[in-house]
Amino acid sequence: MIGGTGLENLTLKNYYPEVVETPYGKVQVDLGILGESRESIVFMSRHGKTHATPPHLVNYRANIWALKKLGVTKILATAAVGSLSTRYKLGDLVLVDQFLDFTKSRPQTFYEGGDSGVLHVDMTEPYCHSVQKDIYQAAENIGVAIRDGATYVCTEGPRFETPAEIKMYQMLGGELVGMTSVPEVVLAKELGMCYATIAMVTNEAAGIADHPLTHAEVLESMKMMGKTVARLVEETFLTIRPDQDCRCRLANDEAGKF
Template sequence: MTTETVQKETPAIAIIGGTGLTQLEGPEIQQTHTPETRLGQPSSAVEEGQWNGRRVLFLARHGHPHAVPPHKINYRANLLALKELGATHVIAVNAVGGIRSDMVSGRIAIPHQVVDYTWGREGTFFDGDFMPLDHIDLTHPYDEELRQQIIAAADRREMAVSDDGVYAATQGPRLETVAEIVRLERDGCDLVGMTGMPEAALARELGLAYASICLVVNPAAGKSDGEITMAEIKAVIDSGMGQVRDLIAETLKGM
């Protein structure tokens, strides 16, 4: 079936799970959609359910199981599928490296800006083919109202989060070199991840309110004495994603 045939009248809050969040505990799942958009299939099936009185949609950005690398994600199909299923807001979860001194492992940050270092990705719906050429204002890439709702939810939970941060979107899937992190820091970046763009821009093109919850899972290259290991990253993800889920749940209560 196509996503056009399952349009919903009730607005939904979409949650895009990143590394470490391929399944979402909390919602009462009522059905699973397997959409085929005009731009292909999204990374995973879309689960629909109720959570704290809200209709929610959940999509695993890297698929389930975790298999699709950052540069091969069909970001356009992901956002289009969520839009056509009735999403009006998107809360994206991103696992990131910490550049700024307070962005230590386990820290949760709600970024306010992004710098895009990716290349070769399908980054617009306005390509003159799928949609006519157009331009969007991306001065503020994250929806400020949604950002503030997440920050307020953290305050209610007495959860310490960073209420700002400049997200550097790199190509991946490899991690960065020390010299690259020095460059990003010089450019004013506080966090480094691989999936923040073109996701934020595509959401804006579709008129979706979009914000990110970043979990710092490792110090960026050169910000610690040792090498970055996947075992250490997994340990932080295992301990930190529970807090991310709690923050999403509290955000839904306040929306």
């Protein structure tokens, strides 16, 4: 579980912290039991315990490597997003299907040539449809509405986007905008892990909203949505199937990294 802004409502039982050594630095995670599940999960706070790390400085490679080293095969991530489309309103939960990458300075691969080798990872299906089916089932079980099929625009941050940028993203087919999904989803795909994102619409983007955008607005929206998202996440971990009945593992099989 990779949590971003607003997952304070999740409660791990019998949890303990663990520091994982990776080639990209140390990563702290919590291991424990979530809700009524009997299986131990790994919880990672994307921005750190105190939300001190901005999106462009998150050590994505260390985070994903640490999860793989711990034996994780499936990643469920959450992300606060802005809406670029009338399809998605404030408070909606959405499953992301595709992305447009507008990041600028983030390392995007474990394979940088030389001893690391080279891998051109297939991104036809960036987000795992198998895990998405489990999320749908969990949402149906508890009566939570969730939308699907959105294209996520990932920007560098930490600033919000200009109205001109938002207009461009809309012209390219973007429907949600955020700052964290890339390269997280790419790196997970490289190491053969299933990855799915529950996007939480916390604001309307610049040029759409009739007021200035603030981080406080995002936090306030998340506070309202937090309990619902926590219930959905807990139910998903009760529903999720252990086998990787998808193609997500193929890149790691090809590269032989792990």
